[in-house]
Amino acid sequence: MKKRRPLVPLSEFIAPEGTRSFLATPFGGLPWKTITGAFEEYLRNSLQGTEVFNFLPQVSGETRELCSRLVGCTPEEVAFVSNATEGLIKLVGCVAMEGMNPDDNVITVGNSYPTVPLTVERLRKLGVEIRLCEATTEAIIAAIDSRTRLIAIEACNYVSCELFDLERIAEAAHAVGARIIIDVSQVASVLPLALAPFDALVATTYKWLGAESNGAGICWINRERWPDITPENVGWYAVLPIVLPFTGEYQLKPTASRLEAGGLPWRDLNILRDALRHLSPFSQQEITEHIRELGNEIIAELDKLNLGLTILSPRDAQRRGSYISVKMSDEMARMVCARLNERGIYLSFGQGRLRLGPWLHNGSEDVKLAVQILGEALREMNYAPDDGVW
Structure with a gap:
């Protein structure tokens, strides 16, 4: 060998x-090791008063572009959150905003990292059935029926690291009009990924993306499958500029940034950008x-x-x-x-x-x-x- x-x-x-x-x-x-230089760059630029309005868009723009390459999508389909858990909470909330009925069901895997089933657990309050499946592709597909509204799973079995057949699951989900959200934290940058078959992907950045900090996560939103995605909570960063006085009228940004309620974790995005630059040559x-x-x-x-x-x-x-x-x-x-x-x-x-x-x-x-x-x-x-x- x-x-x-x-x-x-x-x-x-x-x-x-x-x-x-x-x-x-x-x-x-x-x-x-370049993390220290990235952090120092952030400090230098963030202390330049209103000059940050030139610096911060450069950081977010390049980082979105680098993130989009990981799953073959556009930079406009990338949203930043503070961690993968927040991303999942936001995405599940977006599904809830589309309306759910007591006879609907949501599918997840009982043997997942607890974040995934916990983020859908709140839907029980709406009378929705939460179906906790065994960690196999066959079990997940078998649980899908005409009342399934969401499948929220990881890319692989959390315990064994056996990959699910995600495209088969996505096909079964979309056949009944369900959303499918995948936590790709353990495979992002390790294995080939494509956003196209799914409604959304989410990942942390401190494992295989090399960003060290748990202060940044990524959501990838398939705007073709989910063009009108609507967050439960809206803040100033999620909307187009508002001229005061506020009249109650606002427009969500036309991009995935509509999930970004407030100011972004700029320090951590600077570090993520640096880490993703290192991956680019490969x-x-x-x-x-x-x-x-x-x-x-x-x-x-x-x-x-x-x-x-x-x-x-x-x-x-x-x-x-x-x-x-x-x-x-x-x-x-x-x-x-x-x-x-x-x-x-x-x-x-x-x-x-x-x-x-x-x-x-x-x-x-x-x-x-x-x-x-x-x-x-x-x-x-x-x-x-x-x-x-x-």
Whole structure:
């Protein structure tokens, strides 16, 4: 097997001292070292009085353009929010604004990251049925009927990272006139994405987009499918300029910016712009191939440990998202991660699994080392797959 070199040296990122392999990007990615320069640029320009009216549109314009390339849409279909949760709340609210009846239903996955089902839970107050499906494409499609108004899911199974067949689900949703909103936080920039089949996408920016901060999120609104999207709450930034005195008349912006109620998180957008500039030289195919091949190598090295580990993620890279999940109790996984951190290896855990997520700064050598040291730690801790504690 040909060894893969990192697409970007680890030295270009801010990493914990002594890092030998960082595979915790599914939890939170490493920021680029240029983040400090981006922050300083923001400070310099934001303190120039009304000159910010020249600076801020440049930041938002370029950042929208860079974000639009991630999903093949126009910059006018990009809206900024403070995080993915806020984005989901806004989008679910936009569905509610279209009117819902007590015999309608909404579909989500019970085994999702809690943000997704929580954002639709509020619709129960309208008498809407919330259908919590198993985390399979077939189960989601089977739950759709003529009264389905919304499908809100992640791009992949949160626990196993198995990809859903999103286009099949979207086709089934639109066949009954339902909206479909996808949280792509764990695949944005990792895998090819297209906005066209969906009504909206949402993502955080501090994982695979390299923006470090949890102060910015992205919504992509398909204006062809959802031209009249209307937010529940409107602020000055969502509307065309108003001449005082306010008469009660206003017009929403004709772009996705109508979801941006107030001033944008300018500091974090400056940092996001800087991070996305770093991704621009790489094709999506190049990044996807890198992540998938390293994922295959991680699985192969885990098998070589001969410890009886249960790999929850698909072995077929075409069916897998951004990370590899290994079955492990949270209590033991926490102790394993702490032990590995002392040795310069960083993984993440939660919901009954250990996660290994390779990114641009990883290569064959460091992921192999990470798995070898993981094996050493597990043997030191007397790992036994049949012991219930694990």
